[in-house]
Amino acid sequence: MDFAYTPEQEALRRDVRAFIEHNVTPAVLADDNIKVAAEDGEMRPTGRTGPLMKELYRRIGERGWLGIAYPKEYGGQGGDQLSQFIVEEEFMRAGVSIDLGGSGAPAILAAGTEEQKQYFIPRLINREVSFCLGFSEPHAGADLANLRCRAVPTADGYVINGQKIYTTAAHWATHIYLMARTDPSAPKHDGISIFLIPMDTPGITVRPLWTIQNSPGAPHGTTYGEARTNETFFDDLRVPKTALLGEENKGWGIGAAALNLDRVGAWRYLMSIRRDEDIVNWLKENRHGPEALANNAAIRDKVAELWTEAQVCRLMTMRSMSIVQRGGKFTYEGSAEKVWAPEHGVKTTEAITQMLGPYAQLLSTSPHAIEEGVFAHNVMGAFQSGVNHGSVQIMRDQIARRGLNLPSSRKSRKPQ
Ligand SMILES: Cc1cc2nc3c(=O)[nH]c(=O)nc-3n(C[C@H](O)[C@H](O)[C@H](O)COP(=O)(O)OP(=O)(O)OC[C@H]3O[C@@H](n4cnc5c(N)ncnc54)[C@H](O)[C@@H]3O)c2cc1C
Known part of the structure; x- marks a missing residue:
């Protein structure tokens, strides 16, 4: 088995790096996720991009690097998963998100x-359209099939009433990808449908839900550093039949398959292993003097251990991509990756604060914080990754059922 990149893939990576060096300047980066003064006077990110960033996306598109693995007829390049991964990985490391994860x-x-x-596909690729995900509800998180948000069919569409919670990006996304119950008499995993709805449709109210990173704000480069997620309310929201994705009442299967696919890619991988790179770089840059941590045997041992685990994340990501490339179906593989990678990320962030000592626990506003507090903010953010996008406990249950063929623990669920 050969895990190396081909000469063409290496050349692509060099091309992308050269492009980034010339085009991704600090001014361009500052033009992304522009901040505005909120009600309390603090500057908060809006998720919107300015003209410099838009111009950058245009140039990246010109090079044929947006939506590489998506079909040409929908604005992609008809290329392969690995090339897409390489390009997305390089841009993500440079602080520019071009991937379609989530x-x-x-x-x-x-x-x-x-x-x-x-x-939708061409507009998602060129970032004209962005979705927030309306799955979770106050009574339906890990047990998502409990969702109560109701979509009642009418002559020409649906009327939707209900509430979602943790709708991250709902305050700037152009559309919501909404899961709602269309048949309350059906077993709970059936009778659910998915809708694609513009956020400016009358009947949608978005309220902020501030996260642990709200104050003080997380520095650039923090994993899960978002200050805000949202509660979203639907009051007699009327949508046409064309807003329905797939068949009515078949939303559970569509959502589950799509969530697996959304978990594959450079963003998920980097989110879990960036901290390993950060600490290695930090140790290399701070290696002078007899007390340098880079010379400490226990720290070298720990960093090597974490790095080895990070390579497991990489192999899992590569396997997932190869399944997608072959058009295969996930059974347990996506779930296994979603357990290993976030738990590794949590372990690394904790280990880093132990290695660097008490100063690494100071947040961004402290003048004594290391690297503007990024290590401390990463600790607070890392825990979210074990809960959102499918919690590790639920993923373990899926591995037990689909990977190991153990019986379902849910009595109401049909055997798979
Ligand atoms: C920062 C952040 C962003 C998010 N963004 C979005 C978003 O954009 N859109 C969206 O729809 N949702 C989003 N979520 C919601 C996320 O998907 C839910 O938090 C998640 O599904 C867990 O639901 P819950 O918070 O209600 O916890 P609960 O369902 O109450 O679960 C709490 C804990 O108990 C465990 N647990 C629950 N049931 C079982 C069981 N049967 N067996 C074993 N363990 C169990 C869970 O794994 C979890 O660890 C986000 C969450 C966070 C934290």
Whole structure:
């Protein structure tokens, strides 16, 4: 088995790096996720990009590096998963997000009508359209199939009433990818449908839900450093039939398959292993003097151990991508990756604060914080990764059922 990149892939990486060196300047980066003064006077990110960033995306698109693995007829390049991974990895390291992780694009491609694919996929690729994910509710988190948000069919569409929680990005996304119950008499995993709805449709109210990173704000480069997620309310929200994704009442299957696909890619991988790179770089840059941590045997041992575990994340990511490339179906593989990688990320962030000592626990506003407090903010952020996008406990249950063929622990669930 050969895990090395081909000469063409290495050349692509060099090309991307050269492009980044010339085009991704601090001014361009500052033009992303622009901050505005909120009600309390603090500057808060809006998720919007300015003209410099938009111009950068245009140039990246010109090079054929947006949506590489997506079909040409929908604005992609018809290329392979690994090339897409390489390009996304390089841009992410430079602080520019060009990936479609969590975008809903795989679900639309798999289950959308031709019209939906033609409309959404090219716009998602060039970032004209962005989705927030409306799955979780106050009574339906890990047990998502308990969701109560109700979509009642009418002659020309649906009327939706209910509430979502933790709708990250709902305050700036153009659309919501909404899961709602269309048949309350069906078993709870059935009777659920997915809708693609513009956020400016009357009947949607978004309220902020501030996170642990709210104050003081997390520095650039923090994993899960978002200050805000949201509660989203739907009051007699009227949507046309064309907003439905896939068949009515078949949303559970579409959502589950798409979530697996959304977990594959450079963003998920880097989110879990960036901390390993950060600490190695920090040790290399601070290696002078007899007391330098880089010379400490226990620290070298720990860093080597973490690095080895990070390579397992890489192999799991590569396996997931190869499944997608072959058009195969995930059974337990995506779940296994979603357990190993976030738990590794949590372990690394904790180990780093132990290695660097008490100063690494100071947050961004402290003048004594190391690297503007990024290590401390990473500790607070890392725990979220074990809960969101499918918690590690639920993922373990999926591995037990689908990977090991153990019986389902849920009595109401049909055997799979
Ligand atoms: C920062 C952040 C961003 C998020 N963004 C979004 C978003 O954009 N869109 C969206 O829809 N949701 C989002 N979520 C919600 C996320 O998907 C839920 O938090 C998650 O599904 C868990 O639900 P819960 O918080 O209600 O916890 P609960 O469901 O109450 O679970 C609490 C804990 O108990 C465990 N648990 C629950 N049931 C079982 C069981 N049967 N067996 C074993 N363990 C169990 C869970 O694994 C978890 O660790 C976000 C969450 C966070 C923290």
